[in-house]
Each structure stands twice: as structure tokens, then as C-alpha cells.
Amino acid sequence: MAKSCQAKLVVLSHKVYKRLLALYPMQYRQEYETPMEQLFRDQCRDAWNEARAWGLALVWLRLWLDLIKSLILEHLRNLKRRKSMFNKTSLAFRKTFLVLFGAVFAVVFGGSFLMAYLPTEQYASTARIKVERTATDLTSEGYQTSSVGNYDPYFIQSQFELIQSDRVLGRVVKKLNLAESWGGTSGRAALGEADAIKLLKQHVELRPVRTTSLIEVRVYSKNPREASNIANKLTETYREFNSEQRRTTAGVETLTKPAVEIVDPAVAGLRPIRPNKPFTLFLGLFGGVLLALLVAVLGVFLVHLKQRLSRPRASTT
């Protein structure tokens, strides 16, 4: 009778205690649930042997205090451990983010800074000329033209080629003595005429003003005055060249030769146009922030992924 009563009470106590153990944090339970059950069973058995039901009641009485105290402690420790893990993890992420962001931003912005301040400054001067065919009803083909005075891309293109021809540019080189002045800057006494013409071609940019007969002659140079001088001399030379052509050529073709008028002479630029410092710096700043953000977020994601893959899975035993 006493034996079966003991068995029932101990089994019941064990069942209740097992339920109560579920209140402990998961990690603690995984490690100590079984030995705690075992210990409690031993305690119940010995308490019964010593003082029967009264002994068991005393075990339960002491157990409540122990349970409440240890539950609070273990949950607090678990919270502390999680917080510390979170802090460590977020610290690692912050570090990765900051290092990557800083490095990428420094490279991009530093690059843009160099691009803005290292290259030699260049000035531009622009002159505008109007190039039109003279009014005539006849062309060399003998039919009435409808494009006189109107925008004709093929005609404009052919004028571009003339302006950039060696004959025109050669005269400009001679008039401004560019072979000598450019030769001096390159460490030689003087450049050959062909070299000077080649160099001049690199400094000249022609643009049509759409749907008009205007052509923009833009010249780039390190010296703003030189740029305006070359632009003005080039337009003048081209006008002269054009007039000579008209005078010396006879026949119907003469009538269709274009007349050149200088609309806007070039003036020396006040500010360099190359490199465009504000734009380059803005691009470096904006692009640097964007790229650095992208790389830093990607880096943090990769670190997170690596941590997740290398983290051992929690044991279920």
C-alpha cells in the first residue's frame, strides 16, 4: 500500500516538475533538463524514505523558492548573453560597414579630386560664323535650288572640311606663328608646319547650330587669350580663303560659293572649362557615397552570410 502510494506521489511530483522545467530558457533546458529531473527524482525518493509524505511536502516547499530564484537568474543571464551576442555581432557589422564605406568613398572621391585638380586647365573661346550660298536661281546642275539660305547638313559638312583643311589651318599657323610658340613650350625650337597644323586641328572643334547656317568655331587652349586669338584668326582666314575662291573661280560654280560672315568674334574665356571642377567633385561625392553604400551593404551581407554558415547548429540532444 505504502509502496504504491510512494510510487504514485513520486511519479506525480516528477511529472509536475518536468512541466515546470519548461519554464527555464531553452539553452539551459537542453543542457540540464535530464540531470535536474534525475536529481529531483532522487530527492523525492530519499525524502519519502525519510519522512514519507511530509518529507515530500518539504521537498516541494523548498523547491518553489529554488525554482523562482533560479528561473529569474537563468532568464536574466540568458537575456544578458543574447544582448552581448547582439552587441558583438552588430559591432562586427558596423566595423565592416564603416571600413568598406570609408575605403570605397576615399578611392572614388580621391579619384575625382585628382581628376579635378591634376589635369592642366583649358580655356575655350568660341566664334560664330554664318556661311550661306549666294542667292542664285541656278546650280551647276542647271535646276532651281530650293535650299539656298536654308539649313543643308551636307553643305555645312563640306564647310567643316574646308575650315579644317591644311590650306586654311596652315595660314593660321603662319599668321600666329604657332609653330614657333608651340615648339617653345614643347622644349624644341619650333615645330614643323605639318606638326603645328596637326596640333591645331586637335585644338579646334566645329559645331553646327541646327537648322541655321551658323557654325560655331571653338578653340581650346591652356591660355585664354591664345584660344580667342586662334578662333578669331581662323574665322578671318576662312573668310579670306572663301573670298579668294570666289574671285579666282569663274563660271556658274562661282555664284554658288558661300559667303562668310563673322557673326560673333571670340573673346577670351574667364574661367577654364576643362576640367569642370564643381561637376567632377559633385560626381565624385555623389557617386562615391552611392558606390560606397552599395559595397558596404554587400560586404555586411557577405559577413552575415559567412557567420550564419559557420555557426554550429544547436544540438537537439
Added chain:
Amino acid sequence: MTTQINPERLLPLTPAVFHVLLALAEGERHGYAIMREVTESTQGQIKMGPGTLYGTIKRLVEAQLLEESDRRPDPEMDDERRRYYRLTGFGRQVVRAEALRYERLAKLARRKRLFGHTARPGHARAV
């Protein structure tokens, strides 16, 4: 790799921790044996429940003062699921340092003549 800490830095130990370490000073024991040893050695002054005992063991294992033993009892003699614990070398140093601290305190108390007679309140000894 374990980083060796000066045992003195962990002192003073709480009574529960000191008694658990003392209980294991003679050899490996399982949880219930530790609990009984503590109760007996303190004449019932310290009674630990399962929660307190295993909480203490957990922290001592984490602090590398204790380790779980590989030993498992004979299934015919005892429950083979029992876990046995033993002191580590460092744990032994710590418990020894704490015992020495108590010894020094006891010596100090002896020098102060706190042992040998009990002064009753209101019965001050004439100097």
C-alpha cells in the same frame, strides 16, 4: 586555448560556489551527491535545490573551474544518465586560494581572541 587567470581574481567565492567546489575536491561526483555533500558539510545550513545547483554548475563549467567527466556509472549500480563533474586544475587552484583566505581570516579572528570564549551581551570581560 584557455587563458590562465589569477585565481585570486575570482575571490571571494559565494558560499554555494565554495561548497560545490569543496564537495568535488575529493573526486568526481554527480549532481545529487554534490547536493547531499553540501547539505551534510554545512549541517543543513546550505540547502540547494536542483535549479540553484545546476545554475552554479553551469557557471563553474563556463568559468572552467569544473568539467564534466567522461565517467558513466555501471547501469546495474546506478542510473547511467547521471552526469559526473570534477574540478579542473584551475578550479582546484581557486578553491585552494579561497580556503587559504578563510584560513587567514580564521587566524585573524584567533588573534582577535574571537575563539575560545563567547562574550555574552552585557557581560563585558574586565580588562
